[in-house]
Amino acid sequence: MALSLDIFLQVLMDGIVLGFMYALIALGYTMVYGVLEFINFAHSEIFVLGAFVGVEILLALESSGTLAALNPAFVVLMIILAGMIVSGLAAVALERTAYRPLRGAPRLVPLISAIGASFFLQDFIRLVESVWHNSFYLSYPTLSLLDRSVRLGAMVEVPFKSILVIATALAMLAGLYLFVNKTRLGTAIRAVAQDPDAAALMGIPVNRIISLTFFVGGAMGGVAGVLFGLHYSLVNPYTGFVPGLKAFTAAVLGGIGNIPGAVLGGLVLGLMEAFAASYLGILTDGAFGAEYKDVFAFVILILILIFRPKGLLGEKVREEGV
Amino acid sequence: MKNRIFTAGLVGYILLSSLLVYYFPQSVLAFLAFEASLLLIYYAPVSRAVKLSLAAATLVVVLPLIGTINGYYLEIAIQVGIFVALALGLNIVVGFAGLLNLGYVAFYAIGAYLWAIFGSSQANEFISGGYFPLSQAWFFVFLLLSIAAGALTGALLGLPVLRLRGDYLAIVTLGFAEVVRALVNNLDKPINLTNGPRGITPIERPPLFFQPLLEGLGVAVDPAALYPLYFYFIVLLLLLAIILVTRRLEDSPVGRAWKAIRGDEIAAVAMGIPVVRMKLLAFAVGASFASAVGVLFAAKQVFINPESFTFMESIGVLAMVILGGMGSIPGAILGATAVTILNLQLLKGLSLWLNALRQSGLVLTLPLIGSLDLSRIPSQFEPAKYERMIFGLILILMMIFRPRGILPPQKRERRFDPSTSLRTGKLTTGGDRGEN
Numbered sequence: 099m100a101l102s103l104d105i106f107l108q109v110l111m112d113g114i115v116l117g118f119m120y121a122l123i124a125l126g127y128t129m130v131y132g133v134l135e136f137i138n139f140a141h142s143e144i145f146v147l148g149a150f151v152g153v154e155i156l157l158a159l160e161s162s163g164t165l166a167a168l169n170p171a172f173v174v175l176m177i178i179l180a181g182m183i184v185s186g187l188a189a190v191a192l193e194r195t196a197y198r199p200l201r202g203a204p205r206l207v208p209l210i211s212a213i214g215a216s217f218f219l220q221d222f223i224r225l226v227e228s229v230w231h232n233s234f235y236l237s238y239p240t241l242s243l244l245d246r247s248v249r250l251g252a253m254v255e256v257p258f259k260s261i262l263v264i265a266t267a268l269a270m271l272a273g274l275y276l277f278v279n280k281t282r283l284g285t286a287i288r289a290v291a292q293d294p295d296a297a298a299l300m301g302i303p304v305n306r307i308i309s310l311t312f313f314v315g316g317a318m319g320g321v322a323g324v325l326f327g328l329h330y331s332l333v334n335p336y337t338g339f340v341p342g343l344k345a346f347t348a349a350v351l352g353g354i355g356n357i358p359g360a361v362l363g364g365l366v367l368g369l370m371e372a373f374a375a376s377y378l379g380i381l382t383d384g385a386f387g388a389e390y391k392d393v394f395a396f397v398i399l400i401l402i403l404i405f406r407p408k409g410l411l412g413e414k415v416r417e418e419g420v
Numbered sequence: 421m422k423n424r425i426f427t428a429g430l431v432g433y434i435l436l437s438s439l440l441v442y443y444f445p446q447s448v449l450a451f452l453a454f455e456a457s458l459l460l461i462y463y464a465p466v467s468r469a470v471k472l473s474l475a476a477a478t479l480v481v482v483l484p485l486i487g488t489i490n491g492y493y494l495e496i497a498i499q500v501g502i503f504v505a506l507a508l509g510l511n512i513v514v515g516f517a518g519l520l521n522l523g524y525v526a527f528y529a530i531g532a533y534l535w536a537i538f539g540s541s542q543a544n545e546f547i548s549g550g551y552f553p554l555s556q557a558w559f560f561v562f563l564l565l566s567i568a569a570g571a572l573t574g575a576l577l578g579l580p581v582l583r584l585r586g587d588y589l590a591i592v593t594l595g596f597a598e599v600v601r602a603l604v605n606n607l608d609k610p611i612n613l614t615n616g617p618r619g620i621t622p623i624e625r626p627p628l629f630f631q632p633l634l635e636g637l638g639v640a641v642d643p644a645a646l647y648p649l650y651f652y653f654i655v656l657l658l659l660l661a662i663i664l665v666t667r668r669l670e671d672s673p674v675g676r677a678w679k680a681i682r683g684d685e686i687a688a689v690a691m692g693i694p695v696v697r698m699k700l701l702a703f704a705v706g707a708s709f710a711s712a713v714g715v716l717f718a719a720k721q722v723f724i725n726p727e728s729f730t731f732m733e734s735i736g737v738l739a740m741v742i743l744g745g746m747g748s749i750p751g752a753i754l755g756a757t758a759v760t761i762l763n764l765q766l767l768k769g770l771s772l773w774l775n776a777l778r779q780s781g782l783v784l785t786l787p788l789i790g791s792l793d794l795s796r797i798p799s800q801f802e803p804a805k806y807e808r809m810i811f812g813l814i815l816i817l818m819m820i821f822r823p824r825g826i827l828p829p830q831k832r833e834r835r836f837d838p839s840t841s842l843r844t845g846k847l848t849t850g851g852d853r854g855e856n
Contacts, residue, residue: 136587137587137590137591196816196820199820200819200820203819203823205585205586205587206518206520206586206587206590207819207823208819209520209586209587209590210520210738210742210815210819211815211816211819211820213522213735213738213812213815214739214811214812214813214814214815214816214817214819215812215816216812217732217735217808217809217811217812217815218808218809218812218813218816219812220808220809220812221806221807221808221809221812222809224805224806225801225806225809228798228800228801229798229800229801232798232799232800233800234800339731343591343594343595343598346591350588384610385609385610386606386610389602389605389606390602390606392598392602393598393599393602393603396595396596396598396599396602397595397599399591399592399595400580400581400592400595400596400599403581403584403588403591403592404580404581404584404592407584407588
């Protein structure tokens with residue numbers, strides 16, 4: 099019945115959008131893991147911070163009446179850039195205050211600190227928004243440009259929002275690829291990821307490279323946050339938890355520490371989730387429906403960690419003592 | 421002599437603080453002063469017997485008396501007790517064995533739902549015959565059953581995941597708890613097991629088996645007034661049992677194996693410790709505590725829904741263990757008490773105070789700042805809602821400045837002292853030493 103082609107293509111589209119969103123967030127987890135072997139649990143809040151920066155700017159423009167006058171493409175570009183910068187800087191500040199003092203401590207110590215940072219940031223954003231707007235559930239103002247859509251063939255209607263997400267994500271990924279592989283700083287990041295001690299001996303300022311990694315990963319999370327806000331419109335300080343966990347799943351799925359792996363993992367997870375959400379109900383005759391899509395992601399995470407902890411593309415998992 | 425002076429001082433303090441609570445039943449500060457008496461008892465340089473009897477008198481006699489004056493304090497004491505029990509259970513997993521379990525609340529939920537489903541009419545949805553709710557006496561059976569159920573699920577989860585490295589293990593347990601919560605939230609179809617987000621109510625409470633006895637003594641009791649006291653004593657008994665079990669475990673070969681694994685897993689393997697089996701045991705014991713406390717929680721609340729079993733609860737309990745000191749029993753107790761009281765009393769008190777300020781309509785004129793209209797304090801700003809910030813700060817600050825907690829575990833070191841033992845041939849037991 100509902101297994102028609104147009105719905106299939108629609109779901110495919112949703113899955114790809116979701117997948118690119120996860121991929122962008124997953125980059126933050128995977129890059130930090132690559133250099134520090136540490137799960138930056140608070141990365142989901144860095145992502146949410148980007149979403150809030152975007153909505154704040156849009157709300158400010160709206161209340162001053164300039165939103166309608168400005169070129170919407172320029173506005174979108176501006177909030178993406180602002181989200182990038184703020185989230186990147188926040189990630190650097192986070193590393194300085196909550197993680198750097200714990201460098202070299204047993205593995206679980208910085209993880210616990212990161213969980214604390216995640217909780218702290220959630221309520222910190224809530225506090226600021228509560229004092230500022232007396233509300234912490236915010237919704238993005240509508241940009242008429244993004245509500246349009248194009249028809250592809252006779253079947254699929256692609257909203258501008260989805261195109262924006264995919265195009266931005268592709269541009270960011272290409273930029274990151276070039277940065278990591280073709281520049282001196284990118285080479286330094288790879289060197290630190292491979293062996294921090296040897297990198298230090300080669301004259302690479304390891305601490306600064308770690309900060310840079312946090313900045314780049316945070317910036318990717320910030321972009322994802324703005325895109326998330328533009329696409330789904332509603333944000334609150336606790337929005338980040340579930341997407342964050344799923345993006346981490348994506349990073350593990352692709353092979354943690356591996357940048358192309360994060361993208362692959364994100365896409366695979368996004369597609370699986372979209373299809374599970376749409377077809378689980380049909381396949382099980384309504385017994386289990388879309389409400390299980392979150393469970394689905396976690397079950398995948400657990401299975402991957404048990405059976406193939408190095409992920410799809412992962413080759414190296416540095417084995418060290420716990 | 422010194423012993424007596426301190427004992428008299430302690431007794432005086434307890435009496436004084438309970439009088440304060442009696443005369444100012446609404447004062448948070450008075451109750452805090454009273455609560456501090458337990459801490460004083462713990463720290464005072466008096467003999468063990470005096471400590472135990474004073475603590476027993478405070479907990480068994482004075483606190484229930486205060487609770488009959490102001491029922492709210494009894495409620496707080498019960499909640500503190502529940503969280504202390506949870507913290508002690510998590511302390512076994514995180515503190516003794518060094519396994520970071522971020523999904524601890526899942527086991528608590530399993531216990532709570534076990535009794536909620538069978539101790540209410542919920543089970544009629546899938547077992548025909550109208551046997552449910554089970555009679556109140558079954559509560560005690562389920563308290564025991566839940567220990568088995570918790571241990572079983574703990575072992576089932578542990579079996580595949582305990583080979584994972586520490587940080588992956590943490591994330592998997594977190595995922596497990598989210599799966600459990602999603603299942604509880606959604607298993608109202610195809611078969612209605614959990615009634616989904618609407619939750620289950622009314623849940624049977626434990627039987628007042630002593631009521632005929634009291635009536636025989638001529639004491640007329642109203643169940644509504646009796647239940648809080650009753651629950652308080654059940655919590656106290658459960659806590660006593662948990663503390664005893666934990667203490668015995670800590671000094672047993674199992675406890676020492678756990679600590680060896682926490683210290684250095686490879687060395688532990690080399691010493692012949694069955695690492696995976698020991699880790700499973702830690703998981704199962706911790707889970708069974710949480711599950712038993714869950715049964716109690718369901719019976720106390722009479723109503724449960726999935727909202728009570730979120731990730732935040734797991735992190736809250738973790739914050740308690742870390743604040744007190746991982747691996748330390750007094751630490752877990754202190755941490756759980758401090759965090760629960762902070763949440764239930766101090767932050768709520770602050771919220772009420774801010775509300776009062778807001779409604780007072782006062783306009784303060786302050787130097788430098790200018791005039792401040794108190795009615796314009798944003799209504800969304802309520803300190804009681806910022807539990808996460810508190811938990812987060814506790815976790816970060818403790819990790820950076822005092823990773824071993826407020827009351828770090830004392831290491832009872834048994835070492836070979838050649839100067840004496842060569843002659844006597846005995847091992848001497850060293851005093852309490854800090855652990856590095």
